[in-house]
């Protein structure tokens with residue numbers, strides 16, 4: 130059987146085969162699909178053990194060996210900073226930035242998917258890298274926007290467009306390098322963002338690896354949060370009963386409690402967000418290279434071979450979820466009969482030890498979006514029957530136009 134090329138057909142084909150072949154099968158002669166929850170957990174846990182960041186290109190050019198930098202050190206620097214940013218004040222500042230960006234578009238007829246991308250990216254940028262001039266911020270934002278458009282657009286674009294993309298990417302990289310260098314030599318203020326810990330690590334890490342680390346965060350905030358927010362809006366529009374339930378909860382919620390511990394203060398909203406992330410997990414596929422050999426029952430994965438992981442396919446697997454295609458946030462109520470079979474079946478933020486470092490912040494951002502939709506704006510959407518969910522690098526609502534007005 131030939132593998133379909135179109136992303137949507139490819140996903141449908143993999144879902145069908147995954148159901149037939151217990152979640153582990155060769156997608157083609159290059160890549161093994163590891164869509165069985167426990168196998169995906171086990172392969173991820175082993176594969177990234179002692180993962181080291183090398184400085185290969187520079188080492189090769191300068192004929193030297195840079196000091197090794199374990200990925201676990203990078204992650205622990207991120208996690209420490211994430212912890213410092215998980216305060217009611219920082220949460221409040223993020224929600225305020227979202228509100229300002231949405232306020233500026235009130236009354237306009239907009240593509241809601243693109244609006245959500247703009248709101249999430251611009252409000253998260255200061256978490257990743259702050260203290261930029263407006264020209265610097267604009268360049269970094271354009272770079273991320275162009276990367277995203279290449280992922281969501283079915284059209285590959287012209288050569289000119291490709292050259293433009295490379296030029297913006299290089300100039301954005303120069304901004305990051307300049308910021309890190311100037312923070313290190315005291316010409317710029319140190320900031321509470323996810324780039325700052327790497328200023329202290331620069332002597333060991335070197336500028337190229339530091340740029341890669343900062344770029345990893347920038348790329349991470351430029352993709353999944355925006356498509357998740359657009360999917361949230363999509364389910365919000367399609368589920369008026371849940372609009373009412375969320376409004377009842379969020380109208381009454383104490384703002385300080387919401388910013389301190391959102392999942393406790395607004396449990397129904399949390400369930401709604403969890404269900405959106407189950408149904409429409411971005412990204413749809415993670416492509417990985419195996420460093421170890423794995424015995425996976427009917428087949429083997431050898432060192433150097435490629436494999437695919439997919440939260441989406443696990444979340445839609447009928448072996449571990451009842452009625453996986455039905456949107457029902459109450460499946461996350463404790464003891465619900467249609468809830469997750471076990472913890473390995475719900476993985477919207479991926480797998481340890483490479484699991485998303487922004488899971489809590491991303492969840493808060495989506496809950497803050499619900500809060501804004503239920504208390505500040507009215508959302509009107511034209512032709513709800515024409516909205517479709519396209520499966521590209523992530524699920525992306527299409528033909529999704531509408532207007533925000535103030536309540």
Ligand code: HEM
Nearest residue numbers: 346349353354357477478479480483484485486487490491
């Ligand atoms: C709803 C929003 C988000 C979703 C659905 C999401 C999802 C994911 C997923 C699936 C991965 C891959 C994990 C793996 O390879 O197993 C990932 C990685 C990552 N995410 Fe997120 N993410 C979100 C928000 C964020 C935010 C807000 C940040 C930072 C402020 C962030 C930073 C990262 C980073 C740095 C990685 C790479 C981790 C590593 O390579 O060790 N993400 N995310």
